[in-house]
Amino acid sequence: MNILEKIAADKRVEVATQKEEVPVEVLQLLPHFKRKCISLSENLRKSPAGIIAEFKRRSPSHPDLNPEAEVEEIVKAYEKFGAAGISVLTDEAYFGGGMEDLSLARESVKLPLLRKDFVIDEYQIYEAKAMGADVILLIAALLNEKQIEKFSKLAKELGLEVLLEVHNREELDNSLMPEIDMVGVNNRNLKTFEVDLNTSKELAAAIPEEYVKVSESGISDTAAILELQKSGFQGFLIGGNFMKTEDPGASFAAFMQQLNKENQ
Numbered sequence: 001m002n003i004l005e006k007i008a009a010d011k012r013v014e015v016a017t018q019k020e021e022v023p024v025e026v027l028q029l030l031p032h033f034k035r036k037c038i039s040l041s042e043n044l045r046k047s048p049a050g051i052i053a054e055f056k057r058r059s060p061s062h063p064d065l066n067p068e069a070e071v072e073e074i075v076k077a078y079e080k081f082g083a084a085g086i087s088v089l090t091d092e093a094y095f096g097g098g099m100e101d102l103s104l105a106r107e108s109v110k111l112p113l114l115r116k117d118f119v120i121d122e123y124q125i126y127e128a129k130a131m132g133a134d135v136i137l138l139i140a141a142l143l144n145e146k147q148i149e150k151f152s153k154l155a156k157e158l159g160l161e162v163l164l165e166v167h168n169r170e171e172l173d174n175s176l177m178p179e180i181d182m183v184g185v186n187n188r189n190l191k192t193f194e195v196d197l198n199t200s201k202e203l204a205a206a207i208p209e210e211y212v213k214v215s216e217s218g219i220s221d222t223a224a225i226l227e228l229q230k231s232g233f234q235g236f237l238i239g240g241n242f243m244k245t246e247d248p249g250a251s252f253a254a255f256m257q258q259l260n261k262e263n264q
């Protein structure tokens with residue numbers, strides 16, 4: 001079993017329990033459920049930098065990233081220094097996150113929030129909306145075409161945007177549908193954890209123009225962004241580069257300062 005299959009297997013158990021504890025009917029009564037979402041894809045189209053800055057405490061590839069990190073201060077700094085959106089890891093078992101982090105982020109910033117998790121059940125989409133997310137992630141490697149269609153349609157009904165994550169041409173060709181707003185190319189091979197930015201560059205031309213292109217994972221300098229922009233990417237999902245430092249907000253600010261200088 002590879003890491004993604006293991007995460008998905010655990011997620012099925014977790015979601016089954018959560019559904020019993022807090023049924024969809026209860027989620028629908030929560031105040032954020034009626035909230036109008038903010039568009040991440042629009043922000044990425046108009047932002048000169050297009051950074052989706054991520055909050056995470058750890059990951060399978062980086063188990064000790066920033067175990068004690070608190071969400072509020074970090075996301076406020078991401079907003080203050082020019083992020084186009086924020087990704088919040090809500091998986092507890094492998095990333096040390098939770099729905100509480102998403103809720104706290106929602107109370108702290110006005111930027112669009114991506115619920116970064118492993119969606120395998122419609123329940124998680126209702127939950128994302130109820131906790132204040134604007135965008136969900138659908139990982140092509142985890143889902144078949146029918147699931148992607150069903151989940152993205154539900155997301156649209158709830159007013160959420162969809163970021164589809166792919167890692168190769170086959171996943172891209174099998175998973176594109178009209179309800180998807182953004183296509184993210186994950187530069188990290190989730191089977192080996194190897195990172196290669198050429199994955200984004202090689203897939204870019206195959207992503208139809210109507211989808212905002214997002215390059216995900218392994219971005220650690222502004223030169224990489226300038227390169228990826230040339231291939232048509234408008235969004236850049238960056239987590240570890242900021243979260244591995246003592247002050248992720250300050251490292252984000254320094255990164256943005258450098259990027260703005262180079263983008264002039």
Ligand SMILES: O=C(O)c1ccccc1NCC(=O)[C@H](O)[C@H](O)COP(=O)(O)O
Nearest residue numbers: 059060061190216217218219238239240
């Ligand atoms: O990062 C991992 O180890 C990982 C393992 C299994 C599934 C997903 C994983 N990462 C999620 C992500 O895709 C990243 O959090 C995100 O793209 C940011 O990447 P980075 O900038 O390299 O932290």
